Amino acid sequence: MSLSLLDELILEFQSAKDASEPNAFLGSLATCDSSGQARVRTVVIHELTAKGLLLVASEFHQKWRQLSANPKAEIMLWWPSLGLQYRITGKCISQSPDVASARWSQLPPSVRRLDLAYGDGFIPGQAIESIEKVSETVAERSEGKSIETTPSHVRAILFEPEEIERLKTSPSDRQHDRRRATLIDGQWHCQQLVP
Numbered sequence: 001m002s003l004s005l006l007d008e009l010i011l012e013f014q015s016a017k018d019a020s021e022p023n024a025f026l027g028s029l030a031t032c033d034s035s036g037q038a039r040v041r042t043v044v045i046h047e048l049t050a051k052g053l054l055l056v057a058s059e060f061h062q063k064w065r066q067l068s069a070n071p072k073a074e075i076m077l078w079w080p081s082l083g084l085q086y087r088i089t090g091k092c093i094s095q096s097p098d099v100a101s102a103r104w105s106q107l108p109p110s111v112r113r114l115d116l117a118y119g120d121g122f123i124p125g126q127a128i129e130s131i132e133k134v135s136e137t138v139a140e141r142s143e144g145k146s147i148e149t150t151p152s153h154v155r156a157i158l159f160e161p162e163e164i165e166r167l168k169t170s171p172s173d174r175q176h177d178r179r180r181a182t183l184i185d186g187q188w189h190c191q192q193l194v195p
C-alpha cells in the first residue's frame, strides 16, 4: 500500500529534524478574523503525528480568539534545505490542560515568564509606552510565580489536517512535484497537480 501524504509529511518532518533544518519546528498559521481578514503568524510545531500538529498559545492571543470563533485554519511549512513546502488545511481543537502543561514546561524560562505576566492591563498586541516597560512589567508580574506552574490561559491546540498539499521543488529542471490529498470519510484521496 502506498503512503498517504500524511504519512509522507510525518516522515519528512523527521527528515527535516535529522537535517537540522532551521525551520523544522516552525510553521505559519493562518486564521481568519471576525471581519474576514486573513491573519498569519509563526508558531512552533510541538509535535507532528497521525493525529495532527500540536501548537501552544495563550487565550490572551488574537489567534486563540479567532480560532475559538472559527476553528478552520491553514498551516504552511517550508523546509528550504529539503525544497519542501506543505500547505495543510484543517481545524483546531483545544486539548486538555495536561497536554498544555507538558509542552509549556519545555519552553525557555523567558517565554514562560512572559506568559506568567499576561493578564489585566498586559495583553499581547496591546499598546505599551516602551520596550523597557515590557521587561519591567514582566519582571514585576512574574515575580513570586513559579515557572513550573502552567497558567490556565496557556492552551494546547491540536490542528487536525483535512487537506494536505505537498510541493517538492526541483530547481534544476522545474519539474516540481505537486500533490494534494483530501480526507473524505476517513480516507485520504490523493491527486497529482499541475505545479
Ligand SMILES: Cc1cc2nc3c(=O)[nH]c(=O)nc-3n(C[C@H](O)[C@H](O)[C@H](O)COP(=O)(O)O)c2cc1C
Pocket (backbone or CB within 6 Å): 026, 039, 040, 041, 042, 043, 044, 045, 055, 056, 057, 058, 061, 062, 063, 064, 124, 125
Ligand atoms: C520563531 C517564532 C516562534 C513563535 N512561536 C509561537 C507559538 O508557538 N505560539 C504563539 O502563540 N506565538 C508564537 N510566536 C509569536 C507569534 O508569531 C505572534 O507574533 C504572536 O503569537 C501574536 O499573534 P496573534 O496576535 O495572531 O495571536 C512565535 C514567533 C516566532 C518568531
